[in-house]
Amino acid sequence: MSRSLAVDIGGTFTDLVLFDHETRELRVAKSSSSPDALAEGVLACLASAGVELAGVEFFVHGTTVGLNAILEGKGVPTGLVTTRGFRDVYAIGRMDKPDMYSYIYEKPRPLAPRDLVFEVDERMDAFGQVLAPLDAAEVEAIAAALKERGVRSVAVCTLHAYANPAHELEIKRILERLLDGVSVSLSHEVSGEWREYERTSTVVMNAYLQPLITAYLEDLERQLAGRGYHRSLYVMQCNGGIMDAALAKSRSIQTLLSGPAGGAIGASQVARRLGDANMISLDMGGTSCDVSLAIDGEVGLTTDSEINRLPVLVPMLQVNAIGAGGGSLARVEIDGSLRVGPQSAGARPGPACYGRGGREPTVTDANLVLGRIGADTFAPLGLEVQPELAADAVTRGVACPLGMNVEQAAEGIVRLVTNHMANAVREITIGRGLSPKDFSLLAFGGAGPMHAVGIAREIGVSRVVVQPAPGTFSAWGMLFADFRQDLVRTVVLAVEPGSLGEIESLFAELEAGGRTLLMRQDVLEDSHEFVRQLDLRYRGQEHTLTLPAPPELGPSAVKESFDEAHRRVYGYDLAEPIEIVNLRLAARGATDRPELKPIDAVEPGSQPVPYRRTPVYFDGAFCDTPHFDRADLRAGHALDGPAIVTEASSTTVIPPRARLTVDAFGFLIVDTDGGGHAG
């Protein structure tokens, strides 16, 4: 194995990370994304970075093709076949109106319109028994109607298909026989869980994306082959694993959230390397901030997520996204209160200091006023900023109305945006019975390292980590991802001696399915790993907790571990018997991970030399603060805040009383309560 390559297409930039396994050299590059020609964008990025594909043996790719299509409503016309009587399950949804005080609420728009929803005679009961056989002639008629309408992709969701998929499989067989080149997605293959609306939404989303993802990947594969890359192309998935392009063409929905998933995998990797089992990762850019977790070195997943308000029943990275970024706007409300975000100045007009017509102050303007970033920070982005415009905006928008001076106002803005992010971390940790104090915080994205120490202090985290090149962190993380497919089966069974046999045989079935999926991708059998989990609850309860299945599946062992988890998350346990709702299996296969190379160590007694010193405002006063170029830092360097570390796409702020050390691999490790000298 000589070289591994990761290319991650984001909304604005395409990031590239190349790792040479022999020299252990890492190369990163960034280029602008080309939304209209994404595959060409990948090649352009390779070209601009001067990367030759010869010698690349492993290529993993994250793409926003799917997400863009959903956000812009540009998927393919999608048909839906369902059980007679249930044509409108998808349109009806769950009927809730979450915006509680508002009289007006718009439900999410279905991705398959009602005139492309077809009913067929068939019915299963909740235990998978056939109540009415499938009417094959009707399916044939539907095929004809789909053909006439020119539909290229069809989703199939029949009632209780999770319990017995026979009818869905038969429908697929008939449709594929009669419809050439039409892709058919089955609900039980995309998700084996009950709840017909959520499963329908999931399978329709998959079908909506399938032809797009397929065409995109085929195009990319062809172009890569033209440049001499003939191995498999791997795709980053929302569950933090990878799959090969062939599988991605039938599991399109799993390509969503690939960027954040790459970041989360990277975070879990850093966590393991630093010996911190638990890591909060915080990706803050211009308009939003994504928070996710690695727990015990594993990416935190959820099966209860939404994309553009449409539910998705597949395990996805649990990410808490909030509207807090460098472009977040600060304003004084009619009641005299100061608010920051969620509105953002976006790329246009951007912060006031960009001089593109933005008048309201943003978080970036505030940081500029405080001296935490300099005008030169923006040079690599090709921007000339005007600090006086930032000061004007903060003065007019916040300082004057509230009777503060401009620095007080700017520091207030930064404190509030920091507070929003701290609350987002609290939600995702404390809300699940986890204590942030048991985590370290890894910050990336353009604005993450700037606010990380402030956030960490608010939530009681004592260690902040900033890895080299935080601007391309998601792509870096993708190099560490394993193969992974998640399988699930809804069962609803009591945990008692009589049901253990059934549970064991269902798990064996899931394992066989998982093994097939791994083998299809040529994952060697000796690297297969199967991780079993159970969704459990007290009988009578609805929500479940997901726990690892004990090696010996005894009723008392399951009950004890569930009681303990319930106490931790909800504060109490009950004498009630428990039941299993879902069996979950993660089928994994290992990949060759990069081995990082240490950076040059510091010479004994040497101190890093700041490239300049400026006054920076902390806690109500300016302090004389040194600025360091990250390239000048060596392993073993240590310095006390206040200090600023700058690099191409990011700035790390080390406030007073925090202490920075540089580890052997060039990671910045900040002790948030480092006993440094206060300014």
Add this chain to the structure above:
Amino acid sequence: MPADAVTIELIRNALISVTGEMRTKIMRSAFSPIIYESLDFSVAFFNERVETLAQADGLPYFLCDLPNAVRAVIEDVGGVEHMRAGDVFLVNDPYRCSQHPQDVSIVKPAYYRGELFGFTAVRVHLIDLGGKAGFASTDATEIFQEGLVIPTVHLHSEGRLNEEIVRLMAANSRMSRSTMLGDLQAQVGACIVGEERLVEVIDRYGYELYRECCDALLVQGEAYARAKVREIPDGRYLAELFLDDDGVNRDEPVRIKVSLVVDDSDMVVDLTGSSGPCAGPYNMNPNYTNAICRIAFKSLTSPHEPSNEGHFRPVRAHVPDESVFNALRPSPVFWGFKTAGTLVDCIRRAATQAVVGQPVAGNYGWSCGAHVFGEHPADGSFFAMVDEAGGGWGARPGADGEDAMVMGGIRNNPVEVSERKFPVRVEAYELRAGSGGAGAFRGGLGVRRATRLLADVRLVANFERSQCLPWGLHGGQPGQGSFIDIHHPDNRGERVQKCTNHALPAGSRVVYFTGGGGGYGDPRERAIERVMDDLRRGHITPAEAESDYAVCVDQDTGQVDVPKTRSLRAGQGRSDDSGETAADGAIETRQPHSREKREG
């Protein structure tokens, strides 16, 4: 550190975050679907003067009523000096602080270093607390038929669960003791976690600063709301709507009359002229009425602002003594929330004349309950399948009404889950074609759900706006009304809107139809492509396209017959632009008109 704008905001965020955490806690650990699926609960936190400081999303009906529960507790125990750390109180008095006995409030005094600094409180709807029918009855004539009333009791005394209370409640309920205990523990758990987090917040900022900031938040909230009211021209705005009946006197509509009196930054919701006390269970107590007025006020002035007591200070209700809004013991109250929904609509409609809030045509009635309960044949346990069905919402300028939507966070029961848990088989679940009121913008569609019963059950139903239909606006037509068709195994059929303890044998088929929303604007002005979309999607028939929308479709091609459509649309003038429902005259004569006008 003084209470500057930044710190005030930090405290605001902290309080919102605390109530959000309380909400997550209860949703995830409650046993009853009415709590975790229907979100029939609310969560709030108060200062020691029982002023709301923060509250979390749940069911809006509840939100503003929680302080009344805290006040009732304080009154019943004889003052806060009789409370101890670790005490948790339970109360459900429907004449002071709940809409019905099933709404059980848990109140926990919160202490910082021994000093009372406020209260955390959670209210949930316990699915059964006795009464003459499972879930509820539509024909109760006194509270004693509606469930167990519990004046303030200690559920926990200084940290210890009072098992006697749980025993007493379980003995009076069709719920299992474990479900009852699970739901109550979830409430207590949320209150405890709320108090713990608040103590952490106070630790961080210091008690004095914390209190100053909380007070400042109330001042800000009031300033915000008053600024919004000042934008409304002073005057008296009237509107009138009706409930079909009170469940007992089935031929007599219940009148809701609102005079919205705006004077500078104050608003009074004067309910004079509304019906007197009902014989049936549609009464509301004045505290609850006041809370509902606050909710309507908030939807008009600051729907997206996090709210505290300050936001509600400019509004108050005027409730006449002899009124459906002044329930006195022992009058029945269970379905007061139906009255409440129509009250919100009525306030909203009155306000629309003052150019506040967007005009929205009538909805199907906020929720239509069709609840089935009985003994599960598998193990003989009591089951209750609570189904608050959604329906069509009203159209508004620029947009059709939403299809199949219910108030607040209530969600429907997935078919796959229902069939696993309850002895039922769902045969169809679909949108109800043609149910939305015609208009330039069409009312949303109701739903049709057909369920075969696999066991003997009893049905409790409350379908509203079956007689007094969801109104249209500005020439829009009313939506179709709601009803339930029951097909008995002996082939007998019957149609009901409201019923209590209606015994249905296994094999019966219950098919409910919820109403559509009212339309907005003249249907003949509806864009032809929208009419054709509706046609293609099966929401209307070709005959309806022609009769309601004056769009002719060529039967052979399925395309618009342009010349005929043009002449049809040109030939008829606008039906009515008085602002009243065009079809008012066509509705049965016993149907009272909905009205609105401005005085003054």
